[in-house]
Amino acid sequence: MPWTPKTTTPVLTKRIPCAPHGDPKNRHIVRYDEYVRTGGYEGLRKALTMAPDAVVAEVKDCGLRGRGGAGFPTGLKWTFLPKHDPANPQPRYLAINADESEPGTFKDRLLLDFDPHLLLEGIAIACYACRLTKAYIYIRGEYHHQAMVLEEAIKEAYAHGVFGPQGLLSGASNAGGEKWSVECHVHRGAGAYICGEETALLESLEGKRGWPRIKPPFPAVKGLFGRPTIINNVETLAHLPSIIENGKQWFLNQGVQGSAGTKLFGVSGHVNKPGLFEFDLGIPLSTLVNQYCGGMRHGKKFKGAIAGGISTGILGPDQFDAEMDFGIGPKYNVLGLGTACPTIFDEDTDMVVVARNLARFFKHESCGQCTPCREGSGWLYQLMTRIERGEGRTKDLDLALEISTSMGAMPGTTICGLADGNNWAVRTIINKYRDEFESRVRPTFVAVTVGAG
Numbered sequence: 262m263p264w265t266p267k268t269t270t271p272v273l274t275k276r277i278p279c280a281p282h283g284d285p286k287n288r289h290i291v292r293y294d295e296y297v298r299t300g301g302y303e304g305l306r307k308a309l310t311m312a313p314d315a316v317v318a319e320v321k322d323c324g325l326r327g328r329g330g331a332g333f334p335t336g337l338k339w340t341f342l343p344k345h346d347p348a349n350p351q352p353r354y355l356a357i358n359a360d361e362s363e364p365g366t367f368k369d370r371l372l373l374d375f376d377p378h379l380l381l382e383g384i385a386i387a388c389y390a391c392r393l394t395k396a397y398i399y400i401r402g403e404y405h406h407q408a409m410v411l412e413e414a415i416k417e418a419y420a421h422g423v424f425g426p427q428g429l430l431s432g433a434s435n436a437g438g439e440k441w442s443v444e445c446h447v448h449r450g451a452g453a454y455i456c457g458e459e460t461a462l463l464e465s466l467e468g469k470r471g472w473p474r475i476k477p478p479f480p481a482v483k484g485l486f487g488r489p490t491i492i493n494n495v496e497t498l499a500h501l502p503s504i505i506e507n508g509k510q511w512f513l514n515q516g517v518q519g520s521a522g523t524k525l526f527g528v529s530g531h532v533n534k535p536g537l538f539e540f541d542l543g544i545p546l547s548t549l550v551n552q553y554c555g556g557m558r559h560g561k562k563f564k565g566a567i568a569g570g571i572s573t574g575i576l577g578p579d580q581f582d583a584e585m586d587f588g589i590g591p592k593y594n595v596l597g598l599g600t601a602c603p604t605i606f607d608e609d610t611d612m613v614v615v616a617r618n619l620a621r622f623f624k625h626e627s628c629g630q631c632t633p634c635r636e637g638s639g640w641l642y643q644l645m646t647r648i649e650r651g652e653g654r655t656k657d658l659d660l661a662l663e664i665s666t667s668m669g670a671m672p673g674t675t676i677c678g679l680a681d682g683n684n685w686a687v688r689t690i691i692n693k694y695r696d697e698f699e700s701r702v703r704p705t706f707v708a709v710t711v712g713a714g
Contacts (some may be wrong), residue, residue: 264548267541268515272503272523273496274539275299277375279525281553282539288375290410293417296378302423304502308386313345316390316505323509324521325501328368329358329494330570330599332587341481342489345392354490355384355393356466356480357498359400359407360450360457363570364622365604368525369495371537373400373407376499377414381445383498385423386505388443391491396445399462402452411447418445454626458677459492461628472630473677496525517543520586520598530566530605531558542586546576549585550605561607565693569599571619572682574689576603594692596685612694613701616687617645623683634680637668641687653702658695662688 271282276291276299278284296302308316321336342353357380361369372380384396400408419425426442448466450456456465460474463485484490500522504512513521520542526549527537533555540549546566550556557563566576568583574595576583583593590597606615620642629635644661647653665687668680675681691698 264543264545266544268523268539271539272515273372273379273499273525274376276379277371279371279537279539285536290374291376291378293378293414293421296376300506301378301502302382304504304506305382305385305389305423308389308505311505313390313392316386319505319509320390320501323504323512324519325497325504325512326520326587327494328496328500328524328600330363330572330597332598335493335497338481338493339387339391339491341479342391342491343482350394352395352486352488353391353393354485354488355388355391355396356459356462356485356490356492357384357396357398357495358457358459358462358492359398359404359495360462361401361404361495362452362454362457363572363600363602365527365529365567366570366600366602367527367529368537368600368602370404370407371525372495372499373404373411377411378418379499379502380411380495381414381418381423383501384445385443386501387491387493387498389441392441393491394441394443396443397466397485398445398447399456399466400447400449402450404449408447408449415445415447453628454622455628455677455679458679461677462492463490470628472628475676516541517584517586517588519588524585524601526585527600527602528554528605529602531561531607531610532556532605533558540585543584545582545584546603547581549603550581554605557605557607559607561609563605564608564610565606565612565690567604568593568595569597569601569603571622571686572678573597573599574685575693577689577693595689596682612690612697613645613649616690616698617642617649619686619690620645620683623679623686627679627683631675631677631680633668633674634683637664637680638683640664641668641683645687648698648701651701655699655702655704657702658691658698662691 278287317339325335326332424443424445453471455461456471458473461471465471480490480492516522523539524542525539529535532550538553563581564578568576580593587598624638624642627634627638641664644657665684668684
């Protein structure tokens with residue numbers, strides 16, 4: 262049965278045309294006046310008529326899951342915060358992950374480039390709901406232009422009373438009548454992949470080396486500067502205004518069961534029309550490629566795809582119809598949906614070269630804090646390089662699988678998930694293209710001693 266989208270009106274890209282909802286050539290930076298004229302900040306105004314706990318409940322019940330990669334329920338994460346005590350106010354923080362350094366991922370960039378106030382409205386709603394006093398947007402170091410767009414938008418937000426001591430969140434306009442003030446700042450990273458991990462991001466925000474922290478304590482209890490902190494992705498927060506404005510059932514009516522809402526899909530690789538699209542979760546990868554990306558480049562056959570960032574693993578040649586939702590992991594033997602920005606490979610792709618390139622990336626980006634990750638990533642890169650050169654033996658394939666599994670299959674051996682991502686990237690590509698790897702290695706011979714007589 263052909264897949265048909267439920268959403269006919271774009272949610273995240275109504276102001277910034279995005280196929281199939283408009284011509285990307287018409288994109289432009291949406292400033293404050295245009296944003297308000299097209300319905301902006303109505304979600305925040307409605308949120309201020311609700312009790313903060315009611316806003317949290319709405320986000321929890323609507324089924325919004327994190328769009329940064331892990332897919333953790335957003336509202337549930339918010340409930341982990343200690344209860345706010347008005348009699349003893351202490352700093353509480355929101356850290357926005359705009360690092361977006363996962364290879365092949367460029368979905369958040371669209372929002373940062375053209376619709377920054379959508380993010381700022383989501384930030385304001387989250388701060389009100391969770392009683393947070395400061396928001397730090399941790400943006401990827403390479404996003405120079407995007408950082409400047411954000412800075413200008415924040416100035417507009419302060420000038421029109423969204424943030425600051427005289428802002429919408431500060432007076433008796435909120436449901437509880439409590440005085441409140443929210444500050445918002447941009448913090449630029451320095452190009453380290455590991456800082457996309459939430460606790461490494463916090464370390465970097467504090468001016469330290471970007472090393473992941475041991476958990477517990479979790480950031481919601483002890484995060485930035487030792488205070489309760491919520492960490493959300495750009496796209497996650499961008500959903501909040503429309504959820505609050507339209508209600509939880511409206512959001513649940515989009516997508517599929519367990520994967521509510523729409524999603525930004527950034528498609529790159531061997532397709533005729535790469536780009537960024539907004540669809541309901543659940544769209545088959547083949548539909549995304551064939552109907553909206555113009556099909557495979559030069560009419561070649563599909564060979565595989567990295568579904569949502571290299572940490573999630575790879576979809577094999579028989580998995581072209583995989584549904585792009587949060588149930589993709591167990592069904593297709595990948596880690597998960599990730600960022601949902603697939604990189605497509607055609608029939609001429611050398612998967613051994615792909616594996617070597619992935620291993621090189623993880624070796625380079627490992628922070629070196631944990632031995633399994635630091636040493637294992639180096640060994641995997643050496644093995645993949647040896648196999649690519651035709652110098653490997655059959656036992657090297659088994660050794661690579663053993664090393665990768667040891668890195669990512671034993672809980673507690675590493676502090677963050679980088680080793681696990683390395684494991685899924687290498688293991689899935691070897692298992693799903695085993696014949697291609699075996700054709701590049703020499704047999705392993707076992708010496709046999711023959712007795713006299």
